[in-house]
Amino acid sequence: MKNLIIKIILIIIITIFIVCGIIYLVKKQNPQAELEENYNKFKQESPMYDEDADIEDLKEEYNIEGNSELYEIQTEYDGRKVLAIKASENYKVAFAGLIKKSKPTFEETTKIFEEQYPKQAGIWIEPESRQIILNYLNNNLNSSYEIEENGFIKILEYIESENDKILNQIINGEKQYILGISGITYYIDTLTGEIIDNPYEEFDSSQTYSYFQDENKMIIYIPENKDNHINKDEIFNSILKLVQI
Numbered sequence: 001m002k003n004l005i006i007k008i009i010l011i012i013i014i015t016i017f018i019v020c021g022i023i024y025l026v027k028k029q030n031p032q033a034e035l036e037e038n039y040n041k042f043k044q045e046s047p048m049y050d051e052d053a054d055i056e057d058l059k060e061e062y063n064i065e066g067n068s069e070l071y072e073i074q075t076e077y078d079g080r081k082v083l084a085i086k087a088s089e090n091y092k093v094a095f096a097g098l099i100k101k102s103k104p105t106f107e108e109t110t111k112i113f114e115e116q117y118p119k120q121a122g123i124w125i126e127p128e129s130r131q132i133i134l135n136y137l138n139n140n141l142n143s144s145y146e147i148e149e150n151g152f153i154k155i156l157e158y159i160e161s162e163n164d165k166i167l168n169q170i171i172n173g174e175k176q177y178i179l180g181i182s183g184i185t186y187y188i189d190t191l192t193g194e195i196i197d198n199p200y201e202e203f204d205s206s207q208t209y210s211y212f213q214d215e216n217k218m219i220i221y222i223p224e225n226k227d228n229h230i231n232k233d234e235i236f237n238s239i240l241k242l243v244q245i
Contacts (some may be wrong), residue, residue: 017019048080058083066193091214093195093240095178097186098126098219103197104186118178122171123153126180129222133179136232141167166240177243178219184211185221205229208238218243 007206047053047061055068064071064083071083084184096109099116118124125133130147137145142159158164170177183201188194200210201223208230210221223230 050081053081054085062191064191064193066188066190068237070188070193071146083190085190087212087214091212091217091219093186094212094219094221095190097184097195097197098178098180098182098221101128101182103195106195108196109178118151118176120150120152121174121175121176123167123179124151125153126178127151129179129181132181133222136236137167140233140236145208163175163236163240170243175216175243176218178217179222179239180219181222181224183221183224185212201225208235209242211242 047057048055053061053072053073055071058064058073058081059066059068059071062083066085070085070089072086074082074084076082076162092109092113093104095117096104096112100108102172104112125147130151134145134153135145137153141164142161143164144156146154146156148154153167154169155164155168158168183199185198185200186195187198189196198210200207200221204229205223206229207223209223212219220242222235222239225235226234
């Protein structure tokens with residue numbers, strides 16, 4: 001009887017070792033399963049996948065330093081929560097930078113936006129860019145254009161062509177487009193929450209525009225193109241395609 005009990009215990013111990021060995025071999029031969037197990041464990045422990053996580057939780061998780069009022073929570077395709085700068089905040093900075101022609105502070109951004117931002121729909125041109133853009137329109141399209149004192153483009157005499165038709169629809173539409181010539185854009189860095197500049201034209205001389213959008217409003221930066229790296233018609237046509245999206 002005693003020998004039987006010893007045999008049973010030995011069999012149980014051997015069985016346990018065999019089962020553990022099989023599990024180890026399966027994991028070793030199936031790293032995908034181990035990765036998935038680790039990933040699921042990470043999801044359970046990380047604020048990134050916590051339904052109740054707020055902006056402060058995510059700032060700590062991502063080591064983000066900016067003012068909390070600048071951010072909003074967005075959800076990725078896999079359920080991961082991330083922080084992004086609000087489109088409205090980046091839009092204000094982009095406008096202020098376009099007007100100031102240099103990097104604005106947050107205080108300057110608020111002041112410039114409140115005092116100089118145009119309110120109506122249509123196409124508004126930044127003051128220093130008006131004559132250049134107006135000359136292009138009148139020299140390359142069929143219709144006659146002018147820029148009113150408030151900065152908005154107006155059609156003086158409409159003569160239909162494909163491009164004139166598009167411009168006419170935009171000018172009389174419900175959306176607002178702000179255009180200005182500048183090879184440098186301004187926006188808020190996600191990690192630091194600071195305003196930085198982006199010399200996009202210097203990085204890519206073939207880029208035909210850079211833009212910022214907030215709902216039905218869009219600011220379009222047009223490159224200076226001083227060395228004529230890009231054909232002016234290419235710039236104009238690419239912007240027309242952008243505003244039709």
